[in-house]
């Protein structure tokens with residue numbers, strides 16, 4: 001699986017506001033590449049769009065990875081979301097589960113969300129100098145109270161109970177595997193796998209772009225992470241995050 005960078009240091013907490021916030025607050029000179037912060041409970045776990053992230057104490061994986069990449073250009077930053085998404089879908093596949101990547105940062109089983117990724121990048125010049133990758137994966141939680149759309153957990157699907165520390169170790173293996181692909185610049189491999197695992201790829205779907213409804217097919221993402229859709233009228237469209245939503 002290549003060099004282990006992610007998870008060489010693990011900071012385990014009982015409770016914190018948010019593991020992303022904890023990582024963000026570590027002083028620059030104390031940062032160690034590959035550190036993972038995992039907390040049993042987050043008092044203010046965050047999703048993207050300033051949403052909250054619901055996770056019962058001790059039941060799920062809620063962690064953040066600090067990476068100090070050496071050569072990811074700012075314009076290529078979407079590769080971070082790609083490699084993490086692939087690690088999570090591979091991790092779920094060893095549980096016998098077919099998971100899909102719902103652009104830009106969600107992992108779905110069927111039409112239900114099992115995991116979310118929250119990435120915070122700092123850029124220095126042309127390059128990403130630090131990235132904090134927050135990962136929430138629903139593992140043992142059986143019911144969800146918030147109005148999050150369609151949550152599901154591993155236990156909901158398999159009816160088994162999991163050891164969170166063991167599951168984290170398994171996830172770390174795949175994170176290192178896919179991060180090594182990034183470091184070794186095997187982007188072709190990442191792009192191919194990512195496209196294959198995209199939710200509703202090449203399936204007729206109905207979208208809304210805030211002004212109108214239209215029908216089309218997801219064709220992949222470009223190098224900037226924009227979603228590529230070809231409409232039924234053969235028009236090729238590109239969307240940034242929040243510019244398009246699935247209706248069906």
Ligand code: BTN
Pocket residue numbers: 017018019020021042044045046047048051053061062063064105106115116117118134135136
């Ligand atoms: C989303 O789908 O909206 C992203 C969810 C990300 C949740 C994780 S849990 C660990 C880390 N700390 C946070 O506060 N958020 C991320």
